[in-house]
Amino acid sequence: MTAGETLEELLQELRACRICRDTPRYLPPLPHQPRPVIQASVTARLCIAGQAPGTRVHASGRPFTDPSGVRLRRWLGIGETVFYDPARVAVVPMGFCFPGQDAKGGDLPPRRECAQTWHERVFAAMPRIELVLAIGRYAQDWHLGDRKGRGLTATVSEWRELLARPTYPRVLPLPHPSWRNNAWLRQNPWFEAELVPVLRQEVARLVA
Template sequence: MDGMAVDQTEDIELLQQAIAACRICRDAPAKGEGDRLPHEPRPVAVLSKTARVLIAGQAPGLRVHESGLPFNDASGNRLRDWMAVTREEFYDPRKFAIVPMGFCFPGYDEKGSDLPPRLECAPLWRARVLAAMPQIEFVIAVGQYAQAWHLGPRRRKGMTETVRNWRDYVFANEGPRILPLPHPSWRNTGWLRKNPWFEADVLPVLRQHVDSLIRGTDFG
């Protein structure tokens, strides 16, 4: 993976402060001056010393940008329902780390859809963040950008096939277990209807792992 040299002992609080102060997408855009973030950056990420579950999303939407609270929208409601957790549990940093691929709201394209995560963010921060949280045991990779980073060449050609082959990642022998999910956006409601196996096969596994890791229940 690209990224800065990492320090396994990096302090979580100092790293969180450094992320909050980051303005690279405004001050040093990857594609040059014409691609500056058009608004004031507001990095949104929740790092944790103790959480065993990492939610790896895409990038904040406008509501998250305004509130500073990750998944503070309808997508977050659906994701919490998928995991069968309360809002209080979800926002407890002792239970969940929430680290999107891009920390700032990237803006909208000409069709009014959210732009992809900024190119500057993951190469600069992601390896440092992951190295600072070695206790993570389960990564929930939400959407294609998180799946591309966390699965690398193991990712299938498309999102559907990646999610359909979830067993290859959850039951891998090395590193944290990784479960790929579609983005919980309302835009994927049609996909959910066309792929009933997701609710029948994947969600029980998601809920079982989350329950075990945040509440201490046993698998099976």
């Protein structure tokens, strides 16, 4: 965030971003028109940091308007009214635009340009954020830099240690709520048995 810049001014600039389409730094241009998706406010105390919009979110322009969002809200213990209230919940993915799909139909990784261009400014403009939910490897690598390369299971399994760190904001790692992680959830029942109840307590406190 630059001197004298308001969050609304920053969001207006971000939502008009065309870097990946017009002046990409790392990969070929975005294969479609950009549609940055972000939810933010100066009052939000909880931030959900995910990967990047998928096809449904790209179409809707709202974060997590897909089955992953249904599961995520169940984990959080909140409904759509609270989830989509920017005054209480911020949603700042690692990539703001749908990155396209690979040859197998899977979503490509978030564009690297997004975090490099916007993330420090966005988080500087949200000083009340107390907890960041880092969903998936890309968000965890950025928000937990010292855990980069450790892998999802190793990182999420250390959630108690990470949540207890004397940092601000605190960071809690989560797996992505996609159906692609169903096998992981079955293999790691401690996640829903132990982590999710603590997650719901934290969320209830922050969105009250």
